[in-house]
Amino acid sequence: MASALWGKVYYNDNLFAGVLRQEPGGRCLFTYDQTYLEAGHPAIAFTLPRQAEPHVCEAGLHPFFDNLVAEGWLRNAQARALKLDPNDRFALLLAFGRDCAGAVSVIDPAPLREPLLDMGDPTAVAALASRGSLSGVQPKLLAVREGRAYRPARPGENSTHIAKLPSGTLRDIIENEFLVLHACRSLLPQDIVVEAVIAPLQDVSDKALLVRRFDRLPSGSKVHFEEFNQLLARRSGDDKYDAAYEDMASFILKTPGCAPADAWKLYERVLICLLTGNTDAHLKNFAMMHTPDGLRLSPAYDLVAAALYPEYRTFALALGNAANLTIDRIKPKHLIALARACNLSDDVILRTVERLDGRRKPTEKALTAEAKKIGAEALGEDILDLMERRWNGSFSLIGRTLSTKQSGDVTE
Numbered sequence: 001m002a003s004a005l006w007g008k009v010y011y012n013d014n015l016f017a018g019v020l021r022q023e024p025g026g027r028c029l030f031t032y033d034q035t036y037l038e039a040g041h042p043a044i045a046f047t048l049p050r051q052a053e054p055h056v057c058e059a060g061l062h063p064f065f066d067n068l069v070a071e072g073w074l075r076n077a078q079a080r081a082l083k084l085d086p087n088d089r090f091a092l093l094l095a096f097g098r099d100c101a102g103a104v105s106v107i108d109p110a111p112l113r114e115p116l117l118d119m120g121d122p123t124a125v126a127a128l129a130s131r132g133s134l135s136g137v138q139p140k141l142l143a144v145r146e147g148r149a150y151r152p153a154r155p156g157e158n159s160t161h162i163a164k165l166p167s168g169t170l171r172d173i174i175e176n177e178f179l180v181l182h183a184c185r186s187l188l189p190q191d192i193v194v195e196a197v198i199a200p201l202q203d204v205s206d207k208a209l210l211v212r213r214f215d216r217l218p219s220g221s222k223v224h225f226e227e228f229n230q231l232l233a234r235r236s237g238d239d240k241y242d243a244a245y246e247d248m249a250s251f252i253l254k255t256p257g258c259a260p261a262d263a264w265k266l267y268e269r270v271l272i273c274l275l276t277g278n279t280d281a282h283l284k285n286f287a288m289m290h291t292p293d294g295l296r297l298s299p300a301y302d303l304v305a306a307a308l309y310p311e312y313r314t315f316a317l318a319l320g321n322a323a324n325l326t327i328d329r330i331k332p333k334h335l336i337a338l339a340r341a342c343n344l345s346d347d348v349i350l351r352t353v354e355r356l357d358g359r360r361k362p363t364e365k366a367l368t369a370e371a372k373k374i375g376a377e378a379l380g381e382d383i384l385d386l387m388e389r390r391w392n393g394s395f396s397l398i399g400r401t402l403s404t405k406q407s408g409d410v411t412e
Contacts, residue, residue, distance in 0.1 A: 007094045007106045009044065011036075012222045013158075017044050020065060020106060022090045028061050029054040042290065044104050046226060047233050061089055063233045064226070067284070068100045069093050071236065072137030077124045081115035089236075092133075099132035099142055099159055102215055103224035103290075123165065126152035126204050130159060135227075135236070135284055136302070138173065139165040143201060143210060150210050151202035158220055163201050164209040170309055174198060174209035175376040179383055180276050180303045182370045186363040187272055187356060191265060192299040198374055214299045215289075224290040225298050229283040240282040244318035245270050246341035248286055253343060257294025263342040265297055268352060270319075270338060272300075274394065275356070277307030277386045279327055282316040305383050330394055332401040346402050353398050360391065 005022040009030065018032040031054040043050045045064035055062060061069070069089045070078055078096050079086040086092075095115065097106030115128055127141035130153035134140050142159035143150050153159040167173045178198055185193040194211055201208040215223045228248050229240045245266075252263045266286070273281040287298040306312035313326045320334030339349045364384055371380025 005090050005094065007097065007108050010105045010107060011041060011044055012103045012224070013105065015041055017041070017104070022060075026060050028057045028065075028090070030057075030062060030065070031055070042224075044224075046231050046295070059235075061093070063235050064230045065093060065106070067135070067227060067230045067234075067236045068097060068104070068106070068133055069236060070096060070133045071135050073139040074127055074134055074141070077121075077127055078115070081124070081128055083116070096128070096131050096133045098156075099130055099153070101133075101135065102226065103222035123204050126201075129153070129155050130157065131155065132159065134162065138167055138170070141165075141204075143208075145210070145212075149202060150199055150208070152204060158216065158222070159213065160216055161210045161212055163204070164211065165201075165205050166207060172376065172379050173304070174207065175374055175379055176308065176383075177209055177302075177304045178374065179367055179371055179376065179380055180278065180305050183276055183363050183367050183383065183387070184272050184300060184303050186366045187275070187359045188268055188300075189359070191268065193303070194299050194301045211301070214301070225287045226290070227284045227287045231288060231295075232283065234283060236284075240284045241316055243283055244321075244323075245338055246318075248283070249338070249342045252297075255295065258288075259294070259296060260343065262288075262297045264344060264348065264352075267339055267342040267344060269300055271335065271352070271356065271395075273303070274315075274327070274330060274335070275387055275390050276303065276383065277305040277327060277390065278303055279312045279315050280304065280306040285316075305386060307386060308382055327390070328393065332394055332398045335394060335398060336401060349402065350399055353395055356395065357391075360387075363387075 007020050009017045009020050011017045015036065016033055017036050018030060020030045022028050030048060032050060037050055037052065047064055048055050066089060069092050075086055075092065078092050082095055084091055093106050094108040130142045132142040141163050142153040143161040143163040144153050144157060145160050150161060164174055178196055181193055181196055194214055196209055196211040198207060199210055200206045215225055217223060231251060232247060234240060249263050249266055252258045252266060253260060285302040288295040289298050307327050315325050315327060319325060319330065320337030322334060336349065367380055367384060371377050
């Protein structure tokens with residue numbers, strides 16, 4: 001690591017965008033490179049607009065950069081390799097910011113030492129070699145598809161996939177996500193859901209969920225996107241839970257360059273999260289892509305029936321002006337309130353629910369078939385049972401609730 005904590009920030013690998021610097025006391029500054037500005041290149045983040053003056057953050061890393069730092073298992077592995085405090089976020093980003101989510105990378109111009117790898121832990125060695133950074137507490141690392149096989153990404157190599165590994169605390173987590181991804185793809189055939197397969201990861205695990213990165217093109221180019229935690233200027237950590245689904249809808253509807261239709265798409269995705277028991281759908285699990293036409297919702301990702309685990313019964317974000325709702329306490333009034341925040345009419349709400357109802361039987365058939373292919377029939381039945389209970393507990397009553405509302409007030 002550099003003796004003075006500063007790093008070079010690049011956009012899509014080859015465009016030097018500016019310098020990120022930490023001052024004594026923890027204050028951080030990001031300053032755009034003048035040549036980058038004069039060339040008309042885009043802002044690297046929604047909260048870091050193009051300007052000649054430094055962007056100053058008194059409380060450490062700017063939220064955009066703070067959310068690029070690894071979390072959970074990977075962060076701890078990085079800290080051990082560098083013999084650092086896991087809370088030294090600037091140093092971790094400098095050492096492992098080469099391959100982050102989106103198109104921005106942070107490079108240490110003069111590293112003082114290389115990470116010390118524990119050769120007795122092949123998973124950690126593989127995860128650290130790529131110098132990449134990933135969010136989430138689940139063990140995961142960057143991977144590359146080579147022919148029909150998958151292997152860990154090598155030093156200096158851009159990854160094509162994210163490999164999620166089995167968790168000792170969350171039983172069948174990779175099968176769970178694999179099946180829920182299939183269910184969501186069936187329930188929302190007009191939407192885009194990330195592609196994933198369960199396959200061995202060379203020299204690491206005989207079973208991993210390999211998720212194709214939507215922010216990487218076949219050419220190797222990077223596609224920039226930001227999670228809503230970044231867009232709403234929230235720091236990494238528990239801030240991703242300190243919000244409401246309506247906050248994301250408001251951002252889409254009020255931000256110039258966004259498409260109002262994305263608010264409808266967001267609404268459908270939140271409905272799917274409820275229907276499939278994806279209670280851990282927080283701000284880092286929704287994102288927007290930077291496109292020539294403006295910000296657009298990214299493909300849906302990180303879709304897991306978390307409600308099957310006792311510790312995840314409470315919904316991640318507030319919904320319909322109510323926080324800390326357990327999944328069985330979510331009522332039609334909450335879903336209707338979210339629809340209002342998304343600027344949807346009663347007719348659109350009803351048509352959305354009717355379409356989902358029409359997709360339930362095909363989804364049951366598809367999910368059952370996929371569960372059989374991977375030998376997870378019992379898990380598939382658990383997910384379908386959860387979906388049936390949620391439909392009967394919330395969705396089937398939306399029409400009746402809308403028809404009985406009085407003076408704009410929705411009853412239960």
